[in-house]
Amino acid sequence: MNNNIQNNIAADAGTGTSRAADIFKKQEVFLAIVIVVLGVIVSIVNPLFLSLQNFFNIVLAVSITGVATIGLSLVFISGEFDLTLGAMMSLQCILFATFATKINPAVGIILTLLFGLVFGAVNGFFVTRIRAHSFIITLALLSVYSGLALVISKGNWVSMVGTFMVFKNKIFNIIPNPAIVFVIALIIFAVVYRYTNFGRILYAIGGNPQAAYLSGLKVKNYKILAFTIAAVLYSVASIVLVSMLGTAQPTSGDVYMLEAFAAAVVGGIMMGGGKGNMLGLFLGVIVFGLINNALIIMNVDPFWRDVVVGAIILAAVGVSGFGASRK
Amino acid sequence: MEIPHDNLVLQTKKIIKNYPGVRALNDVDFDLKEGEVHCLVGKNGAGKSTLIEILAGSIKPDGGIIEVFGEDYNQLNPTKSIALGIETIHQENFLAQDMTVAENIFLGNLKKNKAGFFSMRKCIKDAKEIFSSLDVSINPSVLVSTLTPVEKKVISIAKAFSENLKVLILDEPTAALDEEVENKLFKTVKNLLSKGISIIYISHNLDEIFLLGDRVTVLRDGKKIATHFIKEVDEKKLISDMIGEEKAEMTREKSTAIFEGELEVKNYSRRGVIKDVSFKVKRGEIFGIGGLVGSGRTELVSMVFGIDKKDSGKLILNGKDITPKNPVDAINKGLGFLAEDRKTNSLMLYRPIYENISVVDLIKRSGAFLKLQKERKSVQDISDKLNIVAPSINQLVVKLSGGNQQKVVFGKWLIANSDILILDEPTVGIDIGAKEEIYSLINGLAKQGKIIIMISSDTPELASMCNRVGVMRAGKMIKILEKDEVSEENILKYSIGSQS
Numbered sequence: 037m038n039n040n041i042q043n044n045i046a047a048d049a050g051t052g053t054s055r056a057a058d059i060f061k062k063q064e065v066f067l068a069i070v071i072v073v074l075g076v077i078v079s080i081v082n083p084l085f086l087s088l089q090n091f092f093n094i095v096l097a098v099s100i101t102g103v104a105t106i107g108l109s110l111v112f113i114s115g116e117f118d119l120t121l122g123a124m125m126s127l128q129c130i131l132f133a134t135f136a137t138k139i140n141p142a143v144g145i146i147l148t149l150l151f152g153l154v155f156g157a158v159n160g161f162f163v164t165r166i167r168a169h170s171f172i173i174t175l176a177l178l179s180v181y182s183g184l185a186l187v188i189s190k191g192n193w194v195s196m197v198g199t200f201m202v203f204k205n206k207i208f209n210i211i212p213n214p215a216i217v218f219v220i221a222l223i224i225f226a227v228v229y230r231y232t233n234f235g236r237i238l239y240a241i242g243g244n245p246q247a248a249y250l251s252g253l254k255v256k257n258y259k260i261l262a263f264t265i266a267a268v269l270y271s272v273a274s275i276v277l278v279s280m281l282g283t284a285q286p287t288s289g290d291v292y293m294l295e296a297f298a299a300a301v302v303g304g305i306m307m308g309g310g311k312g313n314m315l316g317l318f319l320g321v322i323v324f325g326l327i328n329n330a331l332i333i334m335n336v337d338p339f340w341r342d343v344v345v346g347a348i349i350l351a352a353v354g355v356s357g358f359g360a361s362r363k
Numbered sequence: 364m365e366i367p368h369d370n371l372v373l374q375t376k377k378i379i380k381n382y383p384g385v386r387a388l389n390d391v392d393f394d395l396k397e398g399e400v401h402c403l404v405g406k407n408g409a410g411k412s413t414l415i416e417i418l419a420g421s422i423k424p425d426g427g428i429i430e431v432f433g434e435d436y437n438q439l440n441p442t443k444s445i446a447l448g449i450e451t452i453h454q455e456n457f458l459a460q461d462m463t464v465a466e467n468i469f470l471g472n473l474k475k476n477k478a479g480f481f482s483m484r485k486c487i488k489d490a491k492e493i494f495s496s497l498d499v500s501i502n503p504s505v506l507v508s509t510l511t512p513v514e515k516k517v518i519s520i521a522k523a524f525s526e527n528l529k530v531l532i533l534d535e536p537t538a539a540l541d542e543e544v545e546n547k548l549f550k551t552v553k554n555l556l557s558k559g560i561s562i563i564y565i566s567h568n569l570d571e572i573f574l575l576g577d578r579v580t581v582l583r584d585g586k587k588i589a590t591h592f593i594k595e596v597d598e599k600k601l602i603s604d605m606i607g608e609e610k611a612e613m614t615r616e617k618s619t620a621i622f623e624g625e626l627e628v629k630n631y632s633r634r635g636v637i638k639d640v641s642f643k644v645k646r647g648e649i650f651g652i653g654g655l656v657g658s659g660r661t662e663l664v665s666m667v668f669g670i671d672k673k674d675s676g677k678l679i680l681n682g683k684d685i686t687p688k689n690p691v692d693a694i695n696k697g698l699g700f701l702a703e704d705r706k707t708n709s710l711m712l713y714r715p716i717y718e719n720i721s722v723v724d725l726i727k728r729s730g731a732f733l734k735l736q737k738e739r740k741s742v743q744d745i746s747d748k749l750n751i752v753a754p755s756i757n758q759l760v761v762k763l764s765g766g767n768q769q770k771v772v773f774g775k776w777l778i779a780n781s782d783i784l785i786l787d788e789p790t791v792g793i794d795i796g797a798k799e800e801i802y803s804l805i806n807g808l809a810k811q812g813k814i815i816i817m818i819s820s821d822t823p824e825l826a827s828m829c830n831r832v833g834v835m836r837a838g839k840m841i842k843i844l845e846k847d848e849v850s851e852e853n854i855l856k857y858s859i860g861s862q863s
Contacts, residue, residue, distance in 0.1 A: 253726060254691065
């Protein structure tokens with residue numbers, strides 16, 4: 037209480053709260069430091085780390101997670117929760133592989149994106165109509181999408197090797213195509229969040245839904261839109277994934293849910309809404325890619341990976357407190 | 364007033380409680396005799412709640428002594444208070460709605476049968492015993508959710524009743540005085556008195572106090588003003604004690620500019636909440652809505668702005684029906700609503716000032732992209748005009764003081780250029796300097812020909828700002844005070860005084 041008042045007085049005097057301390061509380065700055073420190077340590081151990089080739093390896097490794105995390109950021113920033121990410125990606129992988137082999141890849145892409153649109157709208161519809169936390173509602177829908185993936189694939193792998201391998205290729209023999217998809221998506225959504233009415237509205241409804249509603253914004257409609265665009269981005273991530281792997285399993289996407297959640301939280305996309313940007317998200321995703329890559333390059337037993345990842349999440353959230361709830 | 368010391372149940376001596384920047388209680392002496400009803404009255408913020416919280420042990424005083432049955436304490440805690448026989452019935456009911464009355468009575472001490480299992484039959488039987496000793500006629504086997512508010516209050520009292528109970532504190536137990544209150548609640552209270560239990564009764568309703576009380580203590584601004592025997596005092600004296608002698612009738616210049624046209628709020632009703640409220644506001648006029656918290660003021664304006672459902676009601680501007688269907692519709696029709704509790708209803712605390720101010724403007728924009736430079740310029744102009752103190756308009760709202768936060772909320776409706784402004788508690792929790800700035804802002808808007816409806820619990824503020832004031836009580840607008848009638852006494856009189 038007292039502290040608060042002092043802060044207010046400081047702000048009133050025009051000085052703001054201590055600037056230097058604030059800088060280190062910015063997740064972007066914190067993540068940049070983590071990346072640099074990690075980079076220095078790894079390149080001392082193994083100089084190969086600093087090669088351009090390895091840089092693109094890192095970006096490639098996080099492209100799919102990256103695109104999915106951008107989708108998730110829309111839902112987070114609007115103040116909701118989406119557990120369907122992994123299950124929906126699994127379903128979309130199966131759908132895309134099935135369409136691509138049975139009809140052709142172009143139709144497959146269009147249909148998979150359309151299905152993403154429909155699933156996302158369904159998510160948004162239920163979240164805004166049922167009076168329950170989106171955690172519960174998307175948990176239920178997660179099960180539905182998981183089940184559908186099994187039903188459609190009858191539990192089998194769908195192979196499409198040789199059908200659509202665009203995302204196995206590299207431009208100029210060095211830049212992997214999936215990385216280009218990730219970077220384009222990043223730029224588009226950096227612009228959406230910063231320069232469009234829609235982006236501003238998402239921050240507003242996530243920042244305080246009641247205030248947004250009383251300011252005349254149609255909160256529910258925009259939440260549905262956020263879920264819809266998120267699911268379309270999951271579709272994009274799924275298409276790229278299947279094209280890279282050449283096969284789709286009914287569980288291909290499951291692993292991406294926790295990765296995307298972790299990257300979003302570490303990247304400063306606030307659960308609860310109203311805060312987060314694409315630079316933070318990019319750095320958050322890269323931190324995870326970097327850790328994976330460093331462990332490989334330093335010849336660490338890969339089984340240690342998850343332990344390290346968990347420690348990094350705790351450290352990131354603990355040090356800067358940016359995963360903290362706001363009350 | 365000399366009271367024989369031997370039948371005093373409890374007594375406070377020179378109790379002090381400080382909060383940052385305000386002394387909530389200042390040397391308050393208070394005493395309670397065995398078997399009496401001692402009423403506590405005072406305006407909002409006079410210190411009534413703080414005093415009873417200290418007796419209940421949930422707040423620690425900064426000075427003074429609490430004497431209970433001859434023993435002195437510097438402070439109490441909730442366990443200690445209950446052990447001493449002091450129980451509080453709060454304004455809200457803490458009852459499990461979907462359990463039976465009997466289960467609620469024994470919640471925490473559920474009755475068991477010989478085998479050690481919960482026994483509903485025993486609960487009901489024991490509840491009946493308590494009810495018959497208190498002369499309560501409620502069936503213990505019905506669900507609490509089926510009871511009326513007054514019956515729920517009686518159940519709360521029965522729940523607090525035990526062999527150990529010595530002092531019962533009732534914090535504003537009723538919304539309005541009616542037959543049910545007299546027949547059920549007062550009867551229960553009188554039965555408690557006959558068992559030697561003493562009662563501290565907080566009420567905003569003077570009728571109740573005259574019906575039930577033995578003595579009454581008036582608090583004002585944290586100080587005890589007087590303790591009277593009910594038989595020796597009248598309503599006029601109590602109200603003047605509550606307001607104070609030095610009538611701070613601020614000589615603020617009221618808006619006098621009257622323009623053509625008026626807004627008519629017509630027949631607003633919702634069952635159980637608002638009963639047929641109508642009034643008119645002229646352009647350039649500030650219309651105040653007074654009354655107690657819970658009298659239906661906020662509910663009324665929420666209906667007018669299209670937020671809450673209504674059974675009936677039309678909003679008519681210059682003869683044209685502009686009744687809003689929802690907030691979007693209201694904003695498009697020129698209404699602005701500065702909601703009470705800015706942190707919950709109005710501000711995105713973790714977003715910058717400029718986003719908070721420009722948010723109402725978003726629905727009016729066409730095209731996909733923001734016009735950032737134009738937006739920043741118009742927000743900067745408004746921020747300068749409102750004198751918002753911050754390093755820049757990029758500052759997060761959470762870092763601003765209450766007064767500056769409230770200016771940001773005003774900024775929203777200035778950007779929207781609202782024609783009709785509804786202000787719900789526009790100056791709550793802000794410092795005096797910022798208050799004055801907001802007063803002159805509101806006056807300025809009225810002089811420009813806006814229509815302004817202003818709700819406030821701060822009676823001096825209403826009396827000094829408004830051209831006319833409608834006083835609400837139990838969902839009805841019971842009186843509209845015209846120009847010369849607008850005064851603190853009148854607002855208070857119609858809010859709490861005798862209705863006859």
